Amino acid sequence: MTGPTPASCIPLIIRDARVIVTCPGRNFVTLKIETDQGVYGIGDATLNGRELSVASYLTDHVVPVLIGRDAHRIEDIWQYLYRGAYWRRGPVTMTAIAAVDTALWDIKGKAAGLPLYQLLGGRSREGVLVYGHANGADIEHTVETVGRYREAGYRAIRAQSGVPGVKGAYGVGSGAGKIYEPADTALPQETLWSTPAYLRHAPKLFEAIRVAHGEEIELLHDVHHRLTPIEAARLGKALEEYRLFWMEDATPAENQEAFRLIRQHTTTPLAVGEIFNSIHDCRTLIQEQLIDFIRTTVVHAGGITHLRRIADLAGLYQVRTGSHGATDLSPVCMGAALHFDTWVPNFGIQEYMAHAPETDEVFPHDYRFEDGYLKVGDTPGHGVDIDESLATKYPYNPKQLPVARLEDGTLWNW
Ligand code: CS2
Numbered sequence: 341m342t343g344p345t346p347a348s349c350i351p352l353i354i355r356d357a358r359v360i361v362t363c364p365g366r367n368f369v370t371l372k373i374e375t376d377q378g379v380y381g382i383g384d385a386t387l388n389g390r391e392l393s394v395a396s397y398l399t400d401h402v403v404p405v406l407i408g409r410d411a412h413r414i415e416d417i418w419q420y421l422y423r424g425a426y427w428r429r430g431p432v433t434m435t436a437i438a439a440v441d442t443a444l445w446d447i448k449g450k451a452a453g454l455p456l457y458q459l460l461g462g463r464s465r466e467g468v469l470v471y472g473h474a475n476g477a478d479i480e481h482t483v484e485t486v487g488r489y490r491e492a493g494y495r496a497i498r499a500q501s502g503v504p505g506v507k508g509a510y511g512v513g514s515g516a517g518k519i520y521e522p523a524d525t526a527l528p529q530e531t532l533w534s535t536p537a538y539l540r541h542a543p544k545l546f547e548a549i550r551v552a553h554g555e556e557i558e559l560l561h562d563v564h565h566r567l568t569p570i571e572a573a574r575l576g577k578a579l580e581e582y583r584l585f586w587m588e589d590a591t592p593a594e595n596q597e598a599f600r601l602i603r604q605h606t607t608t609p610l611a612v613g614e615i616f617n618s619i620h621d622c623r624t625l626i627q628e629q630l631i632d633f634i635r636t637t638v639v640h641a642g643g644i645t646h647l648r649r650i651a652d653l654a655g656l657y658q659v660r661t662g663s664h665g666a667t668d669l670s671p672v673c674m675g676a677a678l679h680f681d682t683w684v685p686n687f688g689i690q691e692y693m694a695h696a697p698e699t700d701e702v703f704p705h706d707y708r709f710e711d712g713y714l715k716v717g718d719t720p721g722h723g724v725d726i727d728e729s730l731a732t733k734y735p736y737n738p739k740q741l742p743v744a745r746l747e748d749g750t751l752w753n754w
């Protein structure tokens with residue numbers, strides 16, 4: 341039986357794609373894809389501190405092969421950019437692919453008149469549980485900041501505090517929405533790290549938070565790759581009585597097997613994955629159930645199309661999602677992530693740091709915070725746009741992520 345082709349199946353030919361680099365508070369790279377029917381989509385392509393590499397990868401190598409293709413063919417275009425490039429994986433390539441993929445899902449949603457979560461399989465929950473960042477110069481300050489997040493309605497809070505004697509320890513910087521890692525300096529800032537001081541300090545921080553705020557609030561902590569596996573095991577054990585929701589990036593995870601050792605020693609839940617860009621980075625971690633939460637995100641792990649594959653693998657092993665959502669991921673990534681989170685069956689939690697007001701103005705969006713949850717709107721696509729003329733008012737401003745050194749000068753994991 342044949343009949344007229346439904347409007348939503350008519351090919352949407354890509355006639356233009358361009359990269360927009362802007363710095364409304366911090367640097368963001370956005371890909372905008374336009375079709376011959378006037379429908380357009382946008383995708384986040386921001387790789388903090390390496391922004392221009394992705395911009396060039398897109399402009400020089402991806403945009404030329406997109407023109408003339410049917411924007412509806414998301415899977416085929418994904419495979420074309422991944423397999424077709426021969427050089428697979430890596431943060432630059434996968435961020436570029438993610439930007440295309442996110443923009444194409446946005447276009448498909450707009451063409452169908454449906455919000456993205458509907459295309460993925462519909463709503464699995466009413467709201468997306470998020471955690472905010474309580475950073476403090478010392479324990480007292482962090483305890484106070486946790487209180488402010490509770491008052492604002494957060495049900496889950498990540499707590500970090502300065503470590504006595506360790507100047508510039510990770511995660512302790514300026515307030516909400518501000519840039520807290522990159523600096524305007526020509527060379528990266530050199531920060532100090534002392535594992536013994538940190539290991540003495542961290543359990544005291546969580547003891548003080550539980551005493552002040554009770555048992556109900558969910559607490560998270562980011563170790564930011566700073567420990568060896570046996571040190572991570574020790575910290576996990578020491579934190580067990582404070583019942584963390586998770587301990588994040590306890591040790592670098594290039595060697596996935598390292599987590600076997602941590603896992604043997606502690607029941608503190610483990611989260612990993614913000615710097616992963618492919619399912620192969622987390623295969624062992626997931627299949628051996630060495631982690632509880634996988635933190636890969638839309639922008640750095642190949643877009644919705646690839647993130648879905650990672651989440652499905654994780655689901656087989658009761659590993660839940662917990663996507664990265666720091667302010668260096670643009671509102672475009674956040675919007676797409678929230679649609680994903682609204683659908684994904686094995687959802688865990690979503691990281692959320694409010695963006696600076698000027699960022700929100702450049703990227704108008706329809707998601708909103710309510711009572712500890714983020715909620716997506718029903719705008720077709722992912723619900724985030726870019727104000728291109730406003731974006732031009734904030735030119736690119738090169739910034740550097742810091743590095744860390746031990747007290748004797750040895751370069752360490754940041
Ligand atoms: C962090 C990030 O949010 C997190 O968990 O680890 O802030 C990370 O340092 C930045 O996103 C790096 O770009």
Ligand code: MG
Nearest residue numbers: 562588589614
């Ligand atoms: Mg982290």
